[in-house]
Amino acid sequence: MKFAYFPGCSAKTTCPELDQAMQAVAKTMDFDLWEIEAAACTGARQLRDSNEELFLTLNARTLALAEQLERNVLTVCATCLLNLTEVNETLRRNPDLRKKINRNLSEVGLEYQGSSDVTHLLWVLLRDIGVEELGRRIVRPLHGLRVAPYYGCHILRPKDVLGFDDPDSPTSLDTLIRLLGAEPVSYDGKMRCCGFHILMSKEDVALKISGRRLTEARDGGSDCIVTTCPLCHTSLDPYQRAAASKLGTKFNLPIIHLPQLLGLGLGLDPQELKLDGNVVSTAPVLEKILRSA
Amino acid sequence: MKSSPEFVSAKIYRYDPTVESSPRYEIFEVPYERQMRVLDVLDYVAENCGVGIGYRWFCGVKRCGMCGVKVNGKPVLACWEKAMPSMVIEPLPNMPVIRDLVVDRSAFERATLAMNPCLERKKPHEAFPEPLTHKDFADAFKLMNCIECYVCTAACPVLADADHRDFAGPASFVQLAKVALHPKDEGNRVARALKGDIYACVSCYQCSNVCPVGINVLEDAIEKLKRQCATQAPLNREVREGQIFSDIIKEFGRVHPPTLMRRAKGLLQSISKFFLVVTMYRKGKVQRRPQTVEGIDDIRKLFEVVEKSR
Numbered sequence: 391m392k393f394a395y396f397p398g399c400s401a402k403t404t405c406p407e408l409d410q411a412m413q414a415v416a417k418t419m420d421f422d423l424w425e426i427e428a429a430a431c432t433g434a435r436q437l438r439d440s441n442e443e444l445f446l447t448l449n450a451r452t453l454a455l456a457e458q459l460e461r462n463v464l465t466v467c468a469t470c471l472l473n474l475t476e477v478n479e480t481l482r483r484n485p486d487l488r489k490k491i492n493r494n495l496s497e498v499g500l501e502y503q504g505s506s507d508v509t510h511l512l513w514v515l516l517r518d519i520g521v522e523e524l525g526r527r528i529v530r531p532l533h534g535l536r537v538a539p540y541y542g543c544h545i546l547r548p549k550d551v552l553g554f555d556d557p558d559s560p561t562s563l564d565t566l567i568r569l570l571g572a573e574p575v576s577y578d579g580k581m582r583c584c585g586f587h588i589l590m591s592k593e594d595v596a597l598k599i600s601g602r603r604l605t606e607a608r609d610g611g612s613d614c615i616v617t618t619c620p621l622c623h624t625s626l627d628p629y630q631r632a633a634a635s636k637l638g639t640k641f642n643l644p645i646i647h648l649p650q651l652l653g654l655g656l657g658l659d660p661q662e663l664k665l666d667g668n669v670v671s672t673a674p675v676l677e678k679i680l681r682s683a
Numbered sequence: 684m685k686s687s688p689e690f691v692s693a694k695i696y697r698y699d700p701t702v703e704s705s706p707r708y709e710i711f712e713v714p715y716e717r718q719m720r721v722l723d724v725l726d727y728v729a730e731n732c733g734v735g736i737g738y739r740w741f742c743g744v745k746r747c748g749m750c751g752v753k754v755n756g757k758p759v760l761a762c763w764e765k766a767m768p769s770m771v772i773e774p775l776p777n778m779p780v781i782r783d784l785v786v787d788r789s790a791f792e793r794a795t796l797a798m799n800p801c802l803e804r805k806k807p808h809e810a811f812p813e814p815l816t817h818k819d820f821a822d823a824f825k826l827m828n829c830i831e832c833y834v835c836t837a838a839c840p841v842l843a844d845a846d847h848r849d850f851a852g853p854a855s856f857v858q859l860a861k862v863a864l865h866p867k868d869e870g871n872r873v874a875r876a877l878k879g880d881i882y883a884c885v886s887c888y889q890c891s892n893v894c895p896v897g898i899n900v901l902e903d904a905i906e907k908l909k910r911q912c913a914t915q916a917p918l919n920r921e922v923r924e925g926q927i928f929s930d931i932i933k934e935f936g937r938v939h940p941p942t943l944m945r946r947a948k949g950l951l952q953s954i955s956k957f958f959l960v961v962t963m964y965r966k967g968k969v970q971r972r973p974q975t976v977e978g979i980d981d982i983r984k985l986f987e988v989v990e991k992s993r
Contacts, residue, residue: 399938404968428978430936435886436928439906440913444929444989451985455978494988498981547888548899557892558757578756583840583887590947591921592883598845599885628963667966 391518393464394456394506395423396474399431400620401466404628407667408620411649412466412511414662418653419519419527423464426455432473434621435587446487447494449477450502454495462507464514466649468619472544474508476551510545511648512618513554516562524569529657531571534682535675537651538575538612538643539563540603542622543583557581563618563648570655577610579603584625594636600625601633604641614644614675616651623647628669644672654679688715688768693724695736696773699782706780708771709734721754721772722761725784737783745895748832751775752784758837760895775837777852791836794851794879800858803870815866822864825903828896829857835890835900841883851879853890853900860904863911873915876908882921884909923947933986936976941969 401409416423429452438445456463481488482504546557555562564574585599617623627645634641653663665672690712698706713727740750743762750761753773778786836852863872890900924947963969
């Protein structure tokens with residue numbers, strides 16, 4: 391499978407372990423990843439909140455770069471997934487707007503056509519590869535591990551743009567966890583917010599939200615949480631201590647990126663997946679897996 | 684073909700705060716009828732089960748916005764939600780319970796009133812008729828379907844998880860945006876949006892997800908209000924932080940969190956993050972210097988092109 395790989399800012403700065411794990415998994419799964427190195431940030435929420443034309447133009451440029459490679463875009467960040475998908479759908483639907491954005495892009499010698507799709511690792515695994523084929527590739531079942539699936543927001547909502555999973559009771563990540571031999575933990579907040587998008591401007595509010603997610607997962611008896619987005623990961627992992635002290639409690643929940651968990655199931659070495667790069671120690675998880683293996 | 688259940692099981696929240704110290708749940712078995720709605724289930728219980736269950740409704744056809752309840756964890760309108768074989772029916776969250784499923788929405792209704800959601804004009808248009816095209820009107824028109832049911836406000840995590848009561852809630856922002864985006868309105872809407880703490884919105888799309896009339900609350904109301912804030916209130920702290928974010932993309936193509944933090948929060952506040960930064964640095968999560976992406980010249984050029992066209 392060939393993809394134009396768009397890791398996003400987070401996987402290149404605050405979550406390098408995500409990028410490394412994705413590359414390691416890609417090698418094992420025979421994904422041919424061509425990173426769009428010239429791509430700009432998708433603008434998180436800030437760009438679209440302030441300047442719509444700039445938001446459309448910069449993301450149309452990224453999509454045009456993928457179109458030059460004649461590949462679909464693969465991302466590991468849910469917010470990037472939403473931004474790129476939304477720009478793609480908006481410009482595909484609206485020829486006048488596309489003309490206007492293409493006038494901007496012509497200044498840098500590019501043209502957006504709308505020929506590449508945007509996808510996320512989770513979607514590729516379940517939609518393109520499929521449960522059966524993926525099941526055959528699992529060589530190290532994660533028996534006995536209780537994993538809290540954390541979907542977050544921008545891989546589920548808005549449903550009319552993304553449409554892969556049910557935003558009220560999603561199942562895709564649960565399915566994947568089961569496929570890996572682990573046990574998905576059922577808890578209320580798996581499709582609710584992590585607070586990341588106001589973490590800088592209103593940290594107090596954001597920490598109360600992420601703290602609630604951590605509490606729910608901990609009280610459900612989870613060994614760890616698996617995330618589909620590095621922004622959620624940042625809220626839950628490096629900021630876990632801050633959230634705990636905000637709530638006057640203690641957490642010790644390893645937060646694992648989707649390709650890290652998948653890589654373990656594929657039999658990859660924890661070092662290749664940079665599991666020592668997460669802030670909350672992942673050692674208890676590894677111990678449990680290796681003990682049951 | 685799925686066969687219909689003979690009965691639906693409704694576990695209903697019961698609470699009278701004037702006499703009871705805590706809420707309880709009662710389970711009712713209600714005979715299923717074709718195309719049964721949650722409201723029909725509540726009606727059946729009230730009329731046939733001998734309990735004076737408290738719930739509120741008026742029109743029964745998704746117009747009055749009075750029958751909001753939480754069904755299996757999701758805020759919905761009882762008149763428009765189909766009955767499920769097994770349901771937990773609770774009052775809307777984020778609002779005090781008056782009795783059973785009836786909540787007191789007055790705090791959020793006051794927040795809506797504070798937005799003054801009617802057209803404000805300095806003087807009447809001089810000639811008649813006043814020109815107004817569909818295109819001018821399109822953004823405001825989308826929001827006129829709002830029935831003020833406050834189901835979106837009930838779904839908001841800023842209120843539910845953080846209990847951040849400075850936040851006016853999505854429903855009030857829909858009412859504000861309805862006039863702010865109206866071509867005839869001349870009020871200072873940005874000030875009201877900021878007073879309602881619009882930048883506490885976490886952009887989670889729960890409001891859009893639950894809206895019974897299909898308004899994309901986040902994108903068509905909140906985000907558009909924020910765009911007005913960005914142009915009309917450049918000195919506001921959150922607007923400035925957004926601008927710094929954008930400037931960093933222009934400079935490096937990609938966000939460099941330490942630079943963002945330092946420029947947005949200043950050195951003093953950044954120092955308060957010392958232990959977090961050290962922890963992250965040890966894990967390889969902090970790069971000392973921002974790296975510039977390959978296509979930076981093109982990215983900067985596009986910033987300028989868009990700037991010029993504005």
